[in-house]
Amino acid sequence: MGLVPAGGGLKEMVIRHLDGIPEGVAADPLPFLRKAFETVGLAKVSGSAKEARELGFLRPWDRITIQRDYLIREAKNTVLALAREGYEAPRPRTDIVLPGRSEFPAFAFGLYTMRVAGQISEYDERIGRKIAHVMTGGDVPRGTRFSEQDLLDLEREAFLSLCGEEKTRDRIQHMLTKGKPLRN
DSSP: OOOOOTTTHHHHHHHHHHTTSOTTOOOOSHHHHHHHHHHHHTTOOOSSHHHHHHHTSSOTTOOOOSOGGGHHHHHHHHHHHHHHTTOOOOOOOOOEEEOGGGTHHHHHHHHHHHHHTTSSOHHHHHHHHHHHHHHHTSSSOTTEEEOHHHHHHHHHHHHHHHHTOHHHHHHHHHHHHHSSOOOO
């Protein structure tokens, strides 16, 4: 569609993939962010609950309901149980460490090679660079700490800037009228 996931989609993918780094381990975040980037950039979808967990759409503690007929009942019972137990929403995180400008070129180079190989269009590369900008934290030094709100702000900025692009509007219009994606 010519847009990036918004409303917390990119933020959640970053957090969920970085949370894959075991606590207390000093690991390079790039492979974890690369997996999140590929999931979003290639618009991957899951074919099963197991695959949804692997892609980061479901967290380890998210429950799975096998029978569709029971979804609403189980969701209602879960919410009522949380309310009885005094559930409080978690505080927004402020400890998200991103690589910043030091790792952005790795994503940019990957996008460039895909474009040169004819796998993506020039505009797809532009969109991918926006996704990479958000996922790396933008033009900041390596190790900069971000809050969830900081990531939401970067995400919103990327989304709104793409909304103003003619090629994005063309893609949205084409999807609405033809029911299939436009590669421009």
